[in-house]
Amino acid sequence: MIFRERTDVGKAKEMFLAQIKGMEKTELLPATSSISRVLSSSILAPRNVPHYRRSAMDGFAVRSVDLLGASPTNPVMLQISDDVMEGTCAPVNTGDYVPDEADAVLMMEDTISIGDMVEIRAQVHPGKNVGEIGEDVRKNEIIFNKSHLLRPCDIAVLASLGINDVKVYAKPVVAIIPTGNDLLPLPGEGIPAPGKTLDINSLMIAKYVEKWGGIARYCDIVPENKQLIEDAICANLDTDMIVVSGGTSVGDKDYVPEVVEKLGKKLVHGVGLSPGKPTALGVADDVPILCMPGYPAAGLVALFAFGKPALRKAGNIPDVPETKVKARMSGKIMSREGYLSYARVILEGNIAHPLMTAGAGILSSIAKSDGFVIIPENVEGCEEGSEVEVVLIE
Amino acid sequence: MIFRERTDVGKAKEMFLAQIKGMEKTELLPATSSISRVLSSSILAPRNVPHYRRSAMDGFAVRSVDLLGASPTNPVMLQISDDVMEGTCAPVNTGDYVPDEADAVLMMEDTISIGDMVEIRAQVHPGKNVGEIGEDVRKNEIIFNKSHLLRPCDIAVLASLGINDVKVYAKPVVAIIPTGNDLLPLPGEGIPAPGKTLDINSLMIAKYVEKWGGIARYCDIVPENKQLIEDAICANLDTDMIVVSGGTSVGDKDYVPEVVEKLGKKLVHGVGLSPGKPTALGVADDVPILCMPGYPAAGLVALFAFGKPALRKAGNIPDVPETKVKARMSGKIMSREGYLSYARVILEGNIAHPLMTAGAGILSSIAKSDGFVIIPENVEGCEEGSEVEVVLIE
Numbered sequence: 001m002i003f004r005e006r007t008d009v010g011k012a013k014e015m016f017l018a019q020i021k022g023m024e025k026t027e028l029l030p031a032t033s034s035i036s037r038v039l040s041s042s043i044l045a046p047r048n049v050p051h052y053r054r055s056a057m058d059g060f061a062v063r064s065v066d067l068l069g070a071s072p073t074n075p076v077m078l079q080i081s082d083d084v085m086e087g088t089c090a091p092v093n094t095g096d097y098v099p100d101e102a103d104a105v106l107m108m109e110d111t112i113s114i115g116d117m118v119e120i121r122a123q124v125h126p127g128k129n130v131g132e133i134g135e136d137v138r139k140n141e142i143i144f145n146k147s148h149l150l151r152p153c154d155i156a157v158l159a160s161l162g163i164n165d166v167k168v169y170a171k172p173v174v175a176i177i178p179t180g181n182d183l184l185p186l187p188g189e190g191i192p193a194p195g196k197t198l199d200i201n202s203l204m205i206a207k208y209v210e211k212w213g214g215i216a217r218y219c220d221i222v223p224e225n226k227q228l229i230e231d232a233i234c235a236n237l238d239t240d241m242i243v244v245s246g247g248t249s250v251g252d253k254d255y256v257p258e259v260v261e262k263l264g265k266k267l268v269h270g271v272g273l274s275p276g277k278p279t280a281l282g283v284a285d286d287v288p289i290l291c292m293p294g295y296p297a298a299g300l301v302a303l304f305a306f307g308k309p310a311l312r313k314a315g316n317i318p319d320v321p322e323t324k325v326k327a328r329m330s331g332k333i334m335s336r337e338g339y340l341s342y343a344r345v346i347l348e349g350n351i352a353h354p355l356m357t358a359g360a361g362i363l364s365s366i367a368k369s370d371g372f373v374i375i376p377e378n379v380e381g382c383e384e385g386s387e388v389e390v391v392l393i394e
Numbered sequence: 395m396i397f398r399e400r401t402d403v404g405k406a407k408e409m410f411l412a413q414i415k416g417m418e419k420t421e422l423l424p425a426t427s428s429i430s431r432v433l434s435s436s437i438l439a440p441r442n443v444p445h446y447r448r449s450a451m452d453g454f455a456v457r458s459v460d461l462l463g464a465s466p467t468n469p470v471m472l473q474i475s476d477d478v479m480e481g482t483c484a485p486v487n488t489g490d491y492v493p494d495e496a497d498a499v500l501m502m503e504d505t506i507s508i509g510d511m512v513e514i515r516a517q518v519h520p521g522k523n524v525g526e527i528g529e530d531v532r533k534n535e536i537i538f539n540k541s542h543l544l545r546p547c548d549i550a551v552l553a554s555l556g557i558n559d560v561k562v563y564a565k566p567v568v569a570i571i572p573t574g575n576d577l578l579p580l581p582g583e584g585i586p587a588p589g590k591t592l593d594i595n596s597l598m599i600a601k602y603v604e605k606w607g608g609i610a611r612y613c614d615i616v617p618e619n620k621q622l623i624e625d626a627i628c629a630n631l632d633t634d635m636i637v638v639s640g641g642t643s644v645g646d647k648d649y650v651p652e653v654v655e656k657l658g659k660k661l662v663h664g665v666g667l668s669p670g671k672p673t674a675l676g677v678a679d680d681v682p683i684l685c686m687p688g689y690p691a692a693g694l695v696a697l698f699a700f701g702k703p704a705l706r707k708a709g710n711i712p713d714v715p716e717t718k719v720k721a722r723m724s725g726k727i728m729s730r731e732g733y734l735s736y737a738r739v740i741l742e743g744n745i746a747h748p749l750m751t752a753g754a755g756i757l758s759s760i761a762k763s764d765g766f767v768i769i770p771e772n773v774e775g776c777e778e779g780s781e782v783e784v785v786l787i788e
Binding site: 211 | 491531535538546547548589592
């Protein structure tokens, strides 16, 4: 396949993302069901934490004034009591309410209890081991900013503040349109006839969309027919993103980018990505459209390079860095200059073995590889023995 | 709190993990519902892929023998036909069945079509652009090994092989037992009375357990009473792991490690972890028991340091490396020698700001921090301006 155009991946991504407006739709969810969701507004603390003066230690609540001058040679004796007043102290556990009259807590370990008396051999600062009201969280303080991605520990923080519901952005809906005359829908019955292929890309795309925080809309397989492709895209312009799988190479039936241009704007057709060169990017009615190659391995790389950042931008979902491991190459990787190359590797401890099957259509190469070594455009391959970063395939 | 014992975190983890047997129970799941699950047996390919000779290009299927000697000065003309025989060629698209009589596919770009004839100016190797049967996946080849963690792309590979169900390990069940006289169950009504605390730890632990691939079993709050704690642990020895929250410090009512020792074996009480020192680890009836501090921030660190690897081992779930980013410290971090210290930081681009609230009970420090800088035992803090790796809080 020869493309006149070959846009740099970084540039193509920038053009594509520039077309994507972030989600405005929000929804109210129980906080306990909001993990991995994105706050659509800041959350203020509805109350002080602690909302009472709290002991930070197991020990005795005291009036510091009673202990002025206490020392090993001049210990002070206080009587154990439920109330704190001149000459008495009250036992408290960590987290307990500190009686109003007390202004410090002595650690259990710094005291000697003798019957109902406590011997104290050191003076104590006012405020010592007492958590003041609002010390942790102050009422009306911003606890979480807008656009914060909620983690399990955050849910616990919300619960402690009595916040039961949160407003988050709706999940972006992604329509997945498979194209091809020879595609059969899953699960298929028996072995497909020669020349026929199961549409596994829709499933793969949908499962990644869900993993990345979107909602997948499966669409029927569309034959290689301009009008039908147009109809399918138009029927899904109510979504936040469309992924068309197949129909992007320069064969005579590869109509998809043409249709995108007709309906809106084709931004890019042909990118410096290997595998994944025939990728096209466009937009229609403000809906970003990713046209990815039908070859599973090439499609996967295009999905990672363009689909993931686009989906995250559409959903206002903060980017999480890739999971990477350092490894040493057991063999050489070849790559073409001018292409950002995703070389598949198998990890064995700290050794990365290059996967020899080069073909973009080679299905097993996906199953067998643990990650990608991503080689920049201006570098030609990577030598045996060199140290690389492997981006794990999630 | 003074502990006589202070076991090194690495050593403590090793002792704890040594007690954990991997899951043996398996379940059969639809492949499409098996993402993030772990295969309990290898999967063999039930058929060849491709299962027919497949064109790797858009072009013409030919007999290479017909093109012997073809060159720009001596082009060969073939007639376009549905069948391939001497002097004819058949148009094929990528993925199409290659007629049995053909042994090569010429790329469209290397041919010139003139009416129903094709002019060819080069000879071609037998096998060129033809994917042979089983080239991608050979029947009975191992596609995925036992213990493989299934990814969305793997599900697509399984679908392409007609594999609809997979056998995976059952998820480990984790019982979560909150202890404390002053705990109130969530969601609570209004502001808790002074001295009372909402049990947010159970929720936090449960949500991490689910995130890491386990099933959380919530248990009732248990008062600080030896017999009741014993009863609660005994009632959950049918699980794969027990997490007890609270009741591990040396205060007079901190019975949990004592009960663990009575029921089975207390491995460790007191670890070189900051925050998280009062952590205890044990085992009873082959069920690993993690006793974590009730302070949320300390509990969280103990959960990350011990709970996560233990859960993964219990479920045979492969370890995934932490997500880390490099950053430069905007200020100094203090840490104590002899403790593996989890210092909370806020990320702002590539700058990590230390979070000044040191207290293990300080709830807001969890909400506000993006990650941990983990400082080894033999290092004392970390200087302003130094480059650090921040482990993101998931």
